[in-house]
Amino acid sequence: MDKCTNLILRFLLVFSGFIFFNHQSFAQNCGDVDFKFEIKELTVTFKGESKEIVKDWFWYFGDNAINNGQEVKHTFEKNGEYNVCLKILTTSGCIGSVCKKINIGTIVSSCDLKADYAFKVEGTTGVFTAKSNDVNAKYYWQIANQTSQYNGIEVKIPFEKAGVYEVCLIALNQSETCKVLVCKKVEIGATCGWEADFTYENDGNIIKLTAKSTVGDAAKYYWSFGNGATGEGSEVKYQYDKAGNYEVCLKIVSGILSNTAGTACTKSVCKKVTIGTSCDWEADFTFENTGN
Numbered sequence: 001m002d003k004c005t006n007l008i009l010r011f012l013l014v015f016s017g018f019i020f021f022n023h024q025s026f027a028q029n030c031g032d033v034d035f036k037f038e039i040k041e042l043t044v045t046f047k048g049e050s051k052e053i054v055k056d057w058f059w060y061f062g063d064n065a066i067n068n069g070q071e072v073k074h075t076f077e078k079n080g081e082y083n084v085c086l087k088i089l090t091t092s093g094c095i096g097s098v099c100k101k102i103n104i105g106t107i108v109s110s111c112d113l114k115a116d117y118a119f120k121v122e123g124t125t126g127v128f129t130a131k132s133n134d135v136n137a138k139y140y141w142q143i144a145n146q147t148s149q150y151n152g153i154e155v156k157i158p159f160e161k162a163g164v165y166e167v168c169l170i171a172l173n174q175s176e177t178c179k180v181l182v183c184k185k186v187e188i189g190a191t192c193g194w195e196a197d198f199t200y201e202n203d204g205n206i207i208k209l210t211a212k213s214t215v216g217d218a219a220k221y222y223w224s225f226g227n228g229a230t231g232e233g234s235e236v237k238y239q240y241d242k243a244g245n246y247e248v249c250l251k252i253v254s255g256i257l258s259n260t261a262g263t264a265c266t267k268s269v270c271k272k273v274t275i276g277t278s279c280d281w282e283a284d285f286t287f288e289n290t291g292n
Helices: 005-022 024-030
Strands: 034-040 045-049 054-060 066-068 071-075 080-090 095-104 115-122 125-132 138-144 149-151 155-160 163-172 179-188 197-203 206-212 219-224 231-232 235-241 242-253 266-275
Touching: 005 206, 034 095, 034 155, 054 071, 095 179, 115 179, 115 266, 125 163, 125 179, 138 155, 149 155, 149 235, 163 235, 179 266, 197 242, 206 242, 231 235
Parallel strands: none
Antiparallel strands: 034 045, 034 179, 045 071, 054 066, 054 080, 080 095, 115 125, 125 155, 138 149, 138 163, 163 179, 197 206, 206 235, 219 231, 219 242, 242 266
């Protein structure tokens, strides 16, 4: 069996066979799968995420096209709304799936606009800060399945209750000939009486991360390293496969039920880190004392 035939058969197994023969496993999303995407004209870059070790990543783009891999690019033929689905098969044999509707807009001029955003959570309020390579860019914010919209490079968005929300940033260049859409899932928790932060040290492609929180052992610490990999613990080390810029996020879930809703308190913080190789030169200086 050639590689192409094998891929098609595995794809059909995940997308169809398990629906009929193991529907319960298929629907439970045991891999905690998610994906991010960035739109540039008609081309979209997709990146899958999972807390499990994934054997296969399969994509269905809503236009009868398919692909596989953790990170893929797809070019749509025309503007419109598409239901994009990612399904995974983990090494333990479980199936995870997630689908999102994405809108391919009418702005089609080429550009080099790049955008992203960082956020922090303060109780049931999220503080979102946009950034891009265009100092004159315009920024618009929207919460999935909600009608309220916000604009500005930094916004504070109140949420009615704790939960997980998909927050999308739309960045436009000054002439409004190019747009970039960045969506992330943000976990909003109840009001916490403590702060979340972390420090890091990196040596070459290895990074050491240390959580900072007053809750100590009464909390659980979850890390995402910006490349689909995850970790757990108040102090972790991770080695990247290659140099680059990564968004590292820490989520702290307190075991202290300190809020009136009676649920555990959650806070998240994300930072951009640059991973590079070690320098092959040394720094030093000399001096000469010539008197007073």
